[in-house]
Amino acid sequence: MADGTIAAPRAPDFAGQRANSLQRFSRRRSTIAFLMTLPLLAVVVGLIAYPAAYGIYLSLLNRRMTEFAGLLNYEILFDSDTFWNVAWQSCIFAITAVLAKALIGFWLAHMLHDIPAKGQRKWRGMLLIPWVIPPALSTLGWWWMFDPTYSSINYVLSIFAIPAVSWLGEPNWARTAVIIVNVWYGAPFFMIMYLAALKSVPEQLYEAAAIDGASSWQRLRFVTLPMMANIISITVLFSLIVTFANYDIVRVLTNGGPRDLTHVFASYAFQVGILSGNIPRGAAVSLFMLPLLAICAFFVLRGVTRRNKEQM
Numbered sequence: 226m227a228d229g230t231i232a233a234p235r236a237p238d239f240a241g242q243r244a245n246s247l248q249r250f251s252r253r254r255s256t257i258a259f260l261m262t263l264p265l266l267a268v269v270v271g272l273i274a275y276p277a278a279y280g281i282y283l284s285l286l287n288r289r290m291t292e293f294a295g296l297l298n299y300e301i302l303f304d305s306d307t308f309w310n311v312a313w314q315s316c317i318f319a320i321t322a323v324l325a326k327a328l329i330g331f332w333l334a335h336m337l338h339d340i341p342a343k344g345q346r347k348w349r350g351m352l353l354i355p356w357v358i359p360p361a362l363s364t365l366g367w368w369w370m371f372d373p374t375y376s377s378i379n380y381v382l383s384i385f386a387i388p389a390v391s392w393l394g395e396p397n398w399a400r401t402a403v404i405i406v407n408v409w410y411g412a413p414f415f416m417i418m419y420l421a422a423l424k425s426v427p428e429q430l431y432e433a434a435a436i437d438g439a440s441s442w443q444r445l446r447f448v449t450l451p452m453m454a455n456i457i458s459i460t461v462l463f464s465l466i467v468t469f470a471n472y473d474i475v476r477v478l479t480n481g482g483p484r485d486l487t488h489v490f491a492s493y494a495f496q497v498g499i500l501s502g503n504i505p506r507g508a509a510v511s512l513f514m515l516p517l518l519a520i521c522a523f524f525v526l527r528g529v530t531r532r533n534k535e536q537m
Contacts, residue, residue, distance in 0.1 A: 284509040288502075298509040307485055308493075312513065315489040318400065319468040322407040327461055329408065330415020337416070338423045349417070356413035364477040367406045368393075371478070396486040399479050403487055406474050411467075415460055422456035423449070455529050462525040469514050490514050 287294040302308045333352060337345055355363065370377045371392035379389040392402045426449060434444045450457075472491035475481060481488040481496060488496070490513060498507015 280508045280512060283505050284512055286505045288505060290505060294505070298506045301506065302509055302513075308510070310486065311488045311490065311493045311510075314400070314487065315469060315514075316517075318404060318407070318471075318489055319465055322404050322411070322468050323461055323464050325404070325408045326411045326415050326464060327457070329412040331419050331457075333412065333416040334419035334423055337420055349420070352416060353413045355409050356411070356417075360410050361473045361477055363410060364406055364474050367402070367409075368478055371402050393479055394483060396483055399483060399487045403475055403478055406478060407468060407471060410474070411464060414464065418456060418460045419453065422453040426452045454532055458525050458529050462522060465521055466518055469518060 283290070284298055285293060285295060287297070337348055337352075340348060369375070373379075373389075373391060373394060376389070376392065378392070382389065390398055392398050430448050430452070431444055434448050439447070469489070470491050471489055472495065475487060475489055475492040476495070479487040481492050485493070490510060494507045494510040496507075497510055498504045501507075
């Protein structure tokens with residue numbers, strides 16, 4: 226120094242070095258995480274994003290897929306009475322089946338929740354059998370039970386002097402049969418989801434409600450349902466998406482009949498696009514599910530987000 230003083234040595238900046246090390250580590254971790262998710266992203270793009278975009282492209286072509294037709298396929302569908310019957314049937318089928326599955330699954334979950342753990346595993350395994358069996362195979366068994374000539378259900382009805390029912394020959398009964406099979410197949414999924422949600426509800430809440438003099442109905446309404454609300458919403462949304470896109474049950478059981486009155490979007494899209502050879506119009510039919518499911522997903526997920534914010 227010019228004035229003859231000697232500057233004190235600077236202490237090493239350990240804090241700065243630690244911060245730089247943490248930043249490099251976080252960047253390295255994010256890079257590794259991105260690389261590890263690349264296979265999943267490739268699957269999502271290859272099996273979901275690309276087919277969806279290609280389906281939209283196909284719906285804008287003419288029948289021979291040689292020229293761009295714009296919204297012609299959608300205009301033809303809007304003018305078709307059969308299509309609107311399919312849309313109405315799809316909504317009735319999905320809403321009725323999901324509500325029935327949710328109620329039956331909720332009841333079964335409560336019944337299982339009250340059974341001791343040792344016996345609960347046995348009953349849980351037996352009740353999950355319908356969900357484990359491939360739906361096309363189980364639907365074939367139901368088709369035999371609904372058969373007009375050898376129907377085992379009609380045989381049971383005849384024991385009680387009840388007239389035989391044309392399960393698959395009359396439109397309303399055919400719709401009922403499709404809903405019954407879908408509920409039989411999907412109710413165990415609701416049961417297992419609701420049972421897991423019930424086990425996560427703290428017992429202290431029920432004890433506090435019982436001390437306050439709450440009845441069983443009040444405990445269900447003010448303790449169980451609020452604690453299970455998010456699981457119920459997500460399960461209903463997932464089942465609604467799967468039920469709207471249901472194909473195998475309708476295809477095996479009724480094949481859309483009688484008179485195309487049991488078709489849903491998926492089975493009607495297959496009939497128009499594959500069996501009738503009009504792939505662009507079949508793609509347009511399948512895409513009509515998208516706005517309906519997007520609206521349902523928006524409201525359900527908004528409710529889940531609002532409840533999560535209220536609990537924070």
